[in-house]
Amino acid sequence: MSTATETLGAWEDLAGAAALSHQRMDLDAAQLEQYWRRCSLSADFWSRYTALFVPGDAPRGRLSQNNLAHVLSYLLNELFENCAKFSDGPIRTVRYECVVRPDDLVFTLTNHIAPERQPGFARFVGELLSADLEALYIQRLEESVESGAGGSGLGYLTLMKDYGIRFGFGFAPAAEGSVAVTVQAHVQLEEH
Amino acid sequence: MTTDQIRGDEYQVEYDSGSSTVRFQGTVRLQTTDDYAPVNELLLRAHDAAAGGQLSLDFRQLQFLNSSGISMVSKFVIGARKRDQVRLTVLGNRDIYWQQKSLGNLQKLWPNVQIEIL
Numbered sequence: 001m002s003t004a005t006e007t008l009g010a011w012e013d014l015a016g017a018a019a020l021s022h023q024r025m026d027l028d029a030a031q032l033e034q035y036w037r038r039c040s041l042s043a044d045f046w047s048r049y050t051a052l053f054v055p056g057d058a059p060r061g062r063l064s065q066n067n068l069a070h071v072l073s074y075l076l077n078e079l080f081e082n083c084a085k086f087s088d089g090p091i092r093t094v095r096y097e098c099v100v101r102p103d104d105l106v107f108t109l110t111n112h113i114a115p116e117r118q119p120g121f122a123r124f125v126g127e128l129l130s131a132d133l134e135a136l137y138i139q140r141l142e143e144s145v146e147s148g149a150g151g152s153g154l155g156y157l158t159l160m161k162d163y164g165i166r167f168g169f170g171f172a173p174a175a176e177g178s179v180a181v182t183v184q185a186h187v188q189l190e191e192h
Numbered sequence: 193m194t195t196d197q198i199r200g201d202e203y204q205v206e207y208d209s210g211s212s213t214v215r216f217q218g219t220v221r222l223q224t225t226d227d228y229a230p231v232n233e234l235l236l237r238a239h240d241a242a243a244g245g246q247l248s249l250d251f252r253q254l255q256f257l258n259s260s261g262i263s264m265v266s267k268f269v270i271g272a273r274k275r276d277q278v279r280l281t282v283l284g285n286r287d288i289y290w291q292q293k294s295l296g297n298l299q300k301l302w303p304n305v306q307i308e309i310l
Contacts, residue, residue: 036223037201040256070256070289077221078259138300144263145270154266155259162293 008122009129010186011168014099014106020053021100029087029094029111032080039080046098047072053100054189063191071163075185076107078155082183083111086121089178107185112178118171121181125169128153133161159185164192196237198230203254205231207238212247214238216254220261228264235268243277251295252285252310262294266301273302284309 023046032038051069058064063071076096083094091112099106113121127136137157144152159165168184196207203218214235222228238247249265251257257265272280282298284291286309299305 033223037221040202040219040221067289073256074258074290077256081221081223081258134300137297141263141266141270141301145267154263158259158262158294158297162297 005173006122006171007168008125008170009168010166011170011184012106012186014097014108014184017099017101017106019099019101021050021098023050023096023098023100025096027080027083027094027096029083029092032084032094033087036084039084040077042080042096043073043076046076046096050098050100050105058189061191063189067191068187068189071165071187072105072107075159075163075165075187078159079107079109079183079185082155083109086113086117087111088117089114090176091174091178091180103189105187105189107187108182109185110180110182112174112180115177115179118179118181122169122171124153128156128160128167133157137161162192164188196234198234205234207234207241209241212238212242212245213250214248215250216257218254219256220254221256221258222260225260225264228260231261232264232268235265236271239268239272239275239278246279246281247272248281248283250283251291252283252288254291255288256290262297266298269298269301269305273304279306280304281306281308286310 047069050072051065054063054065054068056065087094089112095110097108140153156167160167166186170182172180174180198205203220205214205216207214272278282295282305284295284307286292292309295307295309299307
């Protein structure tokens with residue numbers, strides 16, 4: 001994991017964190033973009049693999065195995081798709097990591113961008129972390145109809161408002177003038 | 193009755209004029225707005241064919257839809273609200289978690305949309 005020098009939102013230093021399981025996989029952003037279904041395949045694999053840590057018939061108020069697998073598949077597919085779409089500059093490595101704990105899961109996706117892209121992304125994150133999520137969700141969609149653009153940020157907004165997932169973001173200088181962008185997604189096993 | 197259909201590797205979207213229903217099946221996680229254009233165009237054709245009556249969007253066999261797909265469907269609903277020519281019903285499946293969680297958002301975009309999670 002890159003050492004983040006600037007963090008926003010729900011950021012946790014996971015180095016040496018006690019966990020039931022640590023997972024890690026390295027991918028290539030250019031290949032994810034070229035072979036697009038790898039985003040979905042990777043998301044489906046890790047969601048089902050990870051969901052086996054919880055029982056099929058979870059106690060009331062906790063996510064069942066099936067529902068957890070669904071949440072994670074949507075989450076991870078969005079994060080892998082973002083890495084495929086927004087990686088930029090000479091470093092194309094995408095690192096997936098997950099820490100499984102008794103009450104929560106933390107997924108960490110790191111990709112790299114060119115430094116000039118950092119301020120725009122940090123502004124977007126700042127808006128996301130301080131906004132009324134319902135209002136911003138509607139506003140983004142209404143605006144996208146007017147402008148003809150895609151509904152920017154809709155993935156994060158649905159994950160935050162519909163599933164209660166909390167996000168943290170880290171920016172760290174990396175080799176060859178790149179910036180490593182790390183997104184942490186905190187998933188509670190208690191149902192939202 | 194006519195059927196208008198789009199098939200991909202992992203999904204199928206079809207318009208059944210007899211029941212005035214667009215059915216989504218499988219997993220739809222396309223890459224770009226352009227990739228979604230054929231599905232959007234099918235929805236617009238279905239809307240025009242149903243003008244003056246009702247149109248159903250049936251998601252009950254749709255396992256996954258990525259945020260680009262949610263955006264496309266949401267924008268279709270906003271467009272239908274602006275034209276106000278159809279009564280729109282959305283059918284969901286209570287066993288598919290994202291549908292429980294996110295289909296209700298369509299009603300926030302157009303309160304006249306009827307949502308039935310079966």
